[in-house]
Each structure stands twice: as C-alpha cells, then as structure tokens.
Amino acid sequence: MVNLFKLKNFDFQKTGKEVLQIEREGLEQLDQYININFTHSCELIYQCRGKVVIMGMGKSGHIGKKIASTFSSTGTPSFFLHPAEASHGDLGMISKNDILIAISNSGESLEILALIPLLKHRQIPLIAITSHEQSTIASSAHIHLCVKVPQEACSLGLAPTSSTTAALVMGDALAVSLLKARGFTQEDFALSHPGGVLGRKLIMRVEDIMLSGDDLPQIYPNACLREAILEMTSKKMGLIIICNHEKKIEGIFTNSDLRKIFEKNIDINQSNISHFMTLGGISIRPGTLAVEALDTMKKYNITSIIISEHNKLIGLVHMHDIYQAGII
Structure with a gap:
C-alpha cells in the first residue's frame, strides 16, 4: 500500500498545473510554424491520389496512429505504418500515388532513416514533422513541418510530453484545414462513423x-368504432390513422380519444370512426432525420408521428423505435 503519510506534503495539483502551463507555452510557440511549409503540405496532401501514410517510432508512433485516424475520418484516406515493420516487407503497402508523413522529434529515428533511400527511389513524397530543421529526416524531406517546443513537461526533460502534444496538434491543424478545403460535411463525417451515436444521428x-405496409394501424373512414379499436389495439401504437382508398390521410384516432368514447358510453358497433377522429394529424416528410422526428414528438408531446408525402400515408415512427435505434 502507498504510504500516504510520506506523500501528504507533495502537491500533486501544483505539479499538474505546471505541466499544463508548460504544454500551453509549447503550443503558443507552434503558431510560428504554421507557415508556407504548412500550406505546401496541405496542398500536397489535398492533391494526393492515393493515401497518406504516417510513420513514427515510440511515442511519435502513437501520435501518428491518432493523426492517421483523424485524417481518415475527415475525408483524407490514411493509415499508420510502423517503420520497423516497413523494413521487413510492409513497405509494399505504400503505392506510387501515396504520400508519407514521418514523425520524429529528433529527426534521427534510425528505423525511418533506413527507409529514406527506398522512398526516394520510388519517388514517394515525404513530409517530415520534427523539432530539428537541420536533422537528417528533415533535410531529406520534400517538406518539413517544425514542431519545436521550449521544453518537455517532464521534470527530467526526458519523457516526450510537450513535443508529442505539439506533433498531435500539428496533425489536427493539417486534418481540419483539409476538411474545410474539401467542403467536408456532417453527412460525410457520419458515413465514416456509422457505429457511433453521432453518426447515427x-x-x-x-x-x-x-x-409501413400491413404493420401500419390504419382503417377506412366508413369503418365502425369497434373495427377501428380492434385495429388500433392489435398494432399497439396508441393510435390509428384514418385513410381513404388512395392512402390520403383524413385524420387520426388516439388512446385519449378512446377514453372519451368509453366515458360517453357510445355504441362502438353503430358509430362511425370518422365522427370521432381528429382531422389531419402531425406528420413529417420522408427523408427527415430520426433525431429531428424525435424533436418534433417532444415539441408536441406525442409518442408517434406520421410520415407522409402530399398527405399520402407512407409510414409511422414511434418514439421507442428511435431510442432503440441507439440515436440518443
């Protein structure tokens, strides 16, 4: 167990805030490196006919994986390739139309340096993200993006902290700049996130x-109340839609209307449904987002909503169906 007595005089919060301050100062320095090289990098990636391949060793590799993921989800096809594995056959994953981004804080990662002659031979454009403009990787690249920070947040000055944050933010800057240049939309984003709540929304x-079809609770206007009630209760939607033979909606009859009928002791075998229905009904058009349908139901305090086109019945959505779809 941790001896809390020995730690009680150590201020964890103070140290944590110092880390945040150091990393903030590092990001402030990054602004100067959003320069013409940044523009050239974006233009090169924008015009890429293949994929953006990202490499990095150690902590830079972890950052590279995140950047590749961000690229791919925002309209720039990308994947991460481990430089050590690339030297043992995986270099074949890079095609002639691809671009390589190499991340190395020192700019001297041996595993990446070993690949540079082969990349040049295959004429693969190289963008280097390092903190040293005169490093071997930076000097060998077509474009160099500097991510130099004043100091690491690690008190030993050894663990990659501020430097990896800077590399990550530079990757985000590239991805978002390309997203905006491509006119990437929310719908485009959703297509690459079908498994998430945001994508489904x-x-x-x-x-x-x-x-739709036979599952819909519907009946003709000349039906008696008894037939309407049987249809409504069998479909368990809490309402029934009254339509003519051309599927044109004339009205709706709900559970609240049913309660009023029983309170008045009306003969359900002799009474016509059209005399008790509510004209029209709240409806939305096909193509409406499910989340927008839910908002409409909440607005009018209803649990089901009709889908119609030119007043012609197409379908019906219950609030529970939307919740079960995992949208909320």
Missing part, C-alpha cells in the same frame, strides 16, 4: 425505422 432517417 446524422445519417439515420425515419424511413430506416418506420412501420
């Missing part, structure tokens, strides 16, 4: 989850 539409 942006791509799932009412027709993806609506009831």
Whole structure:
C-alpha cells in the first residue's frame, strides 16, 4: 500500500498545473510554424491520389496512429505504418500515388532513416514533422513541418510530453484545414462513423425505422368504432390513422380519444370512426432525420408521428423505435 503519510506534503495539483502551463507555452510557440511549409503540405496532401501514410517510432508512433485516424475520418484516406515493420516487407503497402508523413522529434529515428533511400527511389513524397530543421529526416524531406517546443513537461526533460502534444496538434491543424478545403460535411463525417451515436444521428432517417405496409394501424373512414379499436389495439401504437382508398390521410384516432368514447358510453358497433377522429394529424416528410422526428414528438408531446408525402400515408415512427435505434 502507498504510504500516504510520506506523500501528504507533495502537491500533486501544483505539479499538474505546471505541466499544463508548460504544454500551453509549447503550443503558443507552434503558431510560428504554421507557415508556407504548412500550406505546401496541405496542398500536397489535398492533391494526393492515393493515401497518406504516417510513420513514427515510440511515442511519435502513437501520435501518428491518432493523426492517421483523424485524417481518415475527415475525408483524407490514411493509415499508420510502423517503420520497423516497413523494413521487413510492409513497405509494399505504400503505392506510387501515396504520400508519407514521418514523425520524429529528433529527426534521427534510425528505423525511418533506413527507409529514406527506398522512398526516394520510388519517388514517394515525404513530409517530415520534427523539432530539428537541420536533422537528417528533415533535410531529406520534400517538406518539413517544425514542431519545436521550449521544453518537455517532464521534470527530467526526458519523457516526450510537450513535443508529442505539439506533433498531435500539428496533425489536427493539417486534418481540419483539409476538411474545410474539401467542403467536408456532417453527412460525410457520419458515413465514416456509422457505429457511433453521432453518426447515427446524422445519417439515420425515419424511413430506416418506420412501420409501413400491413404493420401500419390504419382503417377506412366508413369503418365502425369497434373495427377501428380492434385495429388500433392489435398494432399497439396508441393510435390509428384514418385513410381513404388512395392512402390520403383524413385524420387520426388516439388512446385519449378512446377514453372519451368509453366515458360517453357510445355504441362502438353503430358509430362511425370518422365522427370521432381528429382531422389531419402531425406528420413529417420522408427523408427527415430520426433525431429531428424525435424533436418534433417532444415539441408536441406525442409518442408517434406520421410520415407522409402530399398527405399520402407512407409510414409511422414511434418514439421507442428511435431510442432503440441507439440515436440518443
């Protein structure tokens, strides 16, 4: 167990805040490196007909994986390639249309240096992200992006901290700049995130989850109340839609309407549904996002909403269907 008595005089919060301050100062220095080389890098990546391959060893490799992931999810196809594995066959994953981004704080990573002659032979453009402009990797690159920081946040000055943060932020700057240049939209983003809540919110539409056809609770206007009630209760949607033979919506009848009927002791076998329905009904058009349908239901305090086109019944969505789809 940790001897808390020995640690009680150590101020963890003070040290944590010092780390944040050092890293903030490092990022402030990064602004000067968003220069013409940054523009050239973005232009080169924008015009790339293949993929952006990212390399890095150790902590730089972890940063490279995140940057590759960010690129791929924002419209720039990318993947991470471990430089040591590249030397043992995986270099074949790079095609003639690709671009390579090499991340190395020192600019002297031996595993990347070993690949440079082969990259030059294959005429693969190289963008280097290092903190040393005169390093071997930087000097060998077509474009160099400097990410030099005043100091590491590590009190020993050894563990990559501020430097990896700077490299990560430079990668984000590239990715977001390219996103905006491509006119990348929320819908584009959702297509690469179908498994997440955000993706489902942006791509799932009412027709993806609506009831349709024989599953719809519907009946003709000349039906008696008894037939309407049987249809409504069998479909368990809490309402029934009254339509003519051309599927044109004339009205709706809900559970609250049913309660009023029983309170008035009306003969359900002799009474026509059209005399008790509510004209029209709240509806939305097909193509509406499911999350927008949910917002409409909450606005009008209803649990189901009709999908229609030119007042013609197409489907019905219940609030529970939207929740079960994992949108919220």
